[in-house]
Amino acid sequence: MKILVTGGAGFIGSHTVVELLQASAEVIIVDNLSNSSPQALQRVAEISGKAPQFVKADVRDRAALQEIFKEHQPEAVVHFAGLKAVGESVEQPLSYYQNNITGTATLCEVMAEFGCKQLVFSSSATVYGDPEILPITENAPTGATNPYGRTKLFIEEMLRDLHVSDPEWRIALLRYFNPIGAHSSGRIGEDPAGIPNNLFPFISQVAIGKLPHLSVFGNDYATVDGTGVRDYIHVVDLAIGHLRALERLAKAPGLVTCNLGTGRGYSVLEMVAAFSRISGCEVPYQIKPRRAGDIAACYADPSFAKQELGWQAERGLEEMCQDGWRWQQGNRQGYRGSNG
Numbered sequence: 431m432k433i434l435v436t437g438g439a440g441f442i443g444s445h446t447v448v449e450l451l452q453a454s455a456e457v458i459i460v461d462n463l464s465n466s467s468p469q470a471l472q473r474v475a476e477i478s479g480k481a482p483q484f485v486k487a488d489v490r491d492r493a494a495l496q497e498i499f500k501e502h503q504p505e506a507v508v509h510f511a512g513l514k515a516v517g518e519s520v521e522q523p524l525s526y527y528q529n530n531i532t533g534t535a536t537l538c539e540v541m542a543e544f545g546c547k548q549l550v551f552s553s554s555a556t557v558y559g560d561p562e563i564l565p566i567t568e569n570a571p572t573g574a575t576n577p578y579g580r581t582k583l584f585i586e587e588m589l590r591d592l593h594v595s596d597p598e599w600r601i602a603l604l605r606y607f608n609p610i611g612a613h614s615s616g617r618i619g620e621d622p623a624g625i626p627n628n629l630f631p632f633i634s635q636v637a638i639g640k641l642p643h644l645s646v647f648g649n650d651y652a653t654v655d656g657t658g659v660r661d662y663i664h665v666v667d668l669a670i671g672h673l674r675a676l677e678r679l680a681k682a683p684g685l686v687t688c689n690l691g692t693g694r695g696y697s698v699l700e701m702v703a704a705f706s707r708i709s710g711c712e713v714p715y716q717i718k719p720r721r722a723g724d725i726a727a728c729y730a731d732p733s734f735a736k737q738e739l740g741w742q743a744e745r746g747l748e749e750m751c752q753d754g755w756r757w758q759q760g761n762r763q764g765y766r767g768s769n770g
């Protein structure tokens with residue numbers, strides 16, 4: 431199968447491209463490299479033994495997309511491209527609406543123009559807002575607390591409307607929980623620019639000594655130890671979920687919405703303890719006030735994904751930490767510190 435992967439040089443995209451290439455798909459990546467490095471693409475080729483085709487372009491660039499569709503005629507699209515930093519989205523909402531929503535609308539228009547109507551979209555557990563009931567099922571109420579989350583909600587709605595208008599569309603809305611870890615080779619992984627916003631890369635940079643200590647945002651939540659609980663999922667499990675979603679779309683029409691999580695939550699302090707144990711490094715931390723907009727706990731009911739896609743997460747917390755640590759140790763400065 432020929433698959434177009436938007437944002438394929440990024441964290442989740444690069445891991446998904448490896449799995450697609452290993453499953454013998456032909457992959458074309460479109461990425462503007464606004465939050466990724468061409469090194470990631472070289473490493474993907476090194477791991478897979480095959481190089482994906484790559485076009486440096488923005489998904490809002492209609493002419494560039496039309497060229498890609500004309501030349502490659504992809505059968506399906508996995509759409510990762512977008513901006514994802516919550517804090518930045520509060521400061522620059524228009525750039526989030528522009529990138530994420532206009533980008534997706536332009537992509538879908540070009541797909542329709544070329545008769546390509548199979549789409550897997552990167553949504554997020556952020557669409558559940560502050561969940562009332564745990565674990566979270568796909569029919570839980572949705573809501574957003576920031577512009578980033580709202581772009582995901584709006585895009586989901588837009589894609590539902592598109593599917594109603596033309597039932598030939600086959601669409602998977604995948605709501606990711608918290609992807610962490612890295613490929614077991616240690617060659618590709620998460621490479622946040624500047625100081626990480628998310629817990630796992632932050633812990634990992636403290637363990638290796640790049641940052642002095644972790645700030646734990648609040649220890650007075652109604653959770654096992656007072657710190658926030660999340661459903662961390664190995665990025666390779668998440669990547670494989672996209673292959674199962676593509677298979678599902680190839681088999682049957684319709685629009686399907688699935689949680690991709692493990693169903694198990696861990697607190698911040700449980701994550702610190704696990705990472706210290708696996709890495710053998712201390713992770714000093716200080717308790718700080720709650721982070722604005724944070725929720726106490728969030729974890730998936732992943733049973734619908736198992737039923738609909740035949741997919742479930744296989745890798746546990748130990749493997750997430752081992753693989754994340756291998757990536758951190760081999761790439762202290764991320765892709766920036768490397769020539770190959």
Ligand code: NAD
Nearest residue numbers: 437440441442461462463464465466488489511512552554
């Ligand atoms: P990432 O930033 O590593 O990857 C996104 C890629 O898209 C980058 O390579 C970037 O250069 C590219 N890109 C951004 N805007 C573009 C544009 N307009 N045109 C072309 N390329 C563009 O992020 P990620 O963590 O791999 O996330 C991938 C997707 O999954 C995003 O849509 C994100 O919102 C979603 N998601 C991520 C998480 C997470 O925790 N990482 C959780 C839920 C959902």
Ligand code: UD1
Nearest residue numbers: 516554556608627628629632645646647658659660698724
């Ligand atoms: C963040 C995003 C969310 C996105 C999700 C996907 C925010 C507010 N939300 O959610 O939109 O869908 O990533 O990965 O950014 N923590 C600390 N210290 C830190 C960093 C985090 O204690 O330095 C805590 C947080 O309070 C939280 C947990 O660790 O309890 C996980 O945080 P994080 O990795 O940022 O993920 P989310 O908050 O789930």
